[in-house]
Amino acid sequence: MDKQVWFVTGASKGLGLSLVKKLLAGGYRVAATSRNVDELQNAVGVRTERFLPLAVKLTEEESVAAAITKTIAHFGSLDVVVNNAGYGLLGALEELSDADARQNFDVNVFGSINVIRKALPQMREQRSGHILNIASIGGFTGAFPGFGIYCATKFAVHGFSESLAEEVRPFGIHVTVVSPGYFRTNFLEDSSLNVPVNAIDAYQNVRESQKIHQESYNGNQPGDPDKAAALMIEVAGMPEPPVHLFLGQDAYELAEAKIRAVQKDMASMQVSATSTGFSETLFS
Template sequence: MEQKKVWFVTGASKGLGLSIVKQLLAQGFPVAATSRSIDALSKAVGSDDNFLPLSVDLTSEKSVADAVDATVKKFGRIDVVVNNAGYGLVGALEELTDEESRENFNVNVFAVLNVIRKALPHLRKQGSGHIINISSIAGFVGTFPGFGIYCATKFALDGLTEALSEEVKPMGIHTTIVGPGYFRTNFLAADSLVTPKNIIEEYTTVRETQHAHQHSYNGNQAGDPEKGAAAIIRIASEQQPPLHFFLGEDAYNLAYSKMDAVKAELESWKELTVSTAVEA
């Protein structure tokens, strides 16, 4: 009988990460999962012989290395890495401090790099594996006032994942960017969506966006996290998984709107764009 893949999932105490972990365990997969609070993680998931809860500071290389080593020690290998941990930040670019902006990058980008760097030696040695980075439709479409820094972190994640896919493909390792739209998780709740300390009242569109996300969208998102988790698990079972996987009908529609807009702009400015060639 084929050995079930070993999963390593970050940010697993709530939201999409928690749904992924619970479904995997229900299907008999060995799962190592991380959270800042091991108590919250254990309470949320429950007890299971195939479950390894880990308290990890993802911004610390040593903490991540210890978690990866503990996973390999318990299960013998790692097959699927899901970088799910992250948080939202809403605020105009002028409002957000350097510290607030850098912290969003630390968690949403550099923590992912820590996990990738520590997991890849094991995946390379095996000659197989799958790295799934949970990005956002905001990593492909940036026209959300107030979400400039958050979009920047997710655009960065998309870019590094595209490059990573070409680096590791010859080693038998797959890579997927998951770009969810709005899912009915606690992502828009106060403990997951950070707001700026310094408010500039002139940014009315930012305040309107912030209010809508916190009071209108929250709890009314169209996406079902259980179905989203099942789709991500399904992707990991494919022999040729996609590099880009948009999740949710809203993400699908927004992606096409962006591509259509870019194509129209390209054609509108084509004459000037191509006029820069060196004369023969």
């Protein structure tokens, strides 16, 4: 497993940085991306032939393609892709502009799809590989006031990951969508969490959610990113890895609450909702 080649986006901070450090310490070969390659190199703090830092703009296909090409040329293969890059966006739907929403989708969704599109030819040729798409528990339950657009991007990651898993299964390629809960990274800091420019005072529940996340949760998240990174490496080594990986006790509790809520709604409407087909008419 120490010969695996990993490609990790958004690696200069947070979970991505923890993962890259853990991989390099374990003898893996790693290509990692950030918008600023010097910042990435300094954050990782290791210079070795097993580490290839790359400056990439994920929203530009040409930039992504060049990074994948350099990775394969440098290491000779591409075994595990981790789509980790992304950022949080906080604000009620009414508060956020069209540009705010589209930019969040461009990075969190289409940036990952760009990487997948460019990585798959090599993986299909190898008839092996593993793609880990970092979503969020907010991609499974949207019950977070002020995080509607962000949750929508992560729901999208869940959706395309599930379809992708079926599409690439015949080629021996695995896909796992990773849904972390609250991990102690810089995700809730100003560098990773955008807030609305024109806040609407009427949305008191959104302001309260914003205050709690920025002042109470930030720095006190229960999840250890190093332990999350270790588990992701373990999952990538499994012969039959899970399609869904929830990380953290809080993620499990929120997912279970969502499942119970859906089951309750389904049960309450089952008789009426399953009676909406065409009635059979019998002719004598």
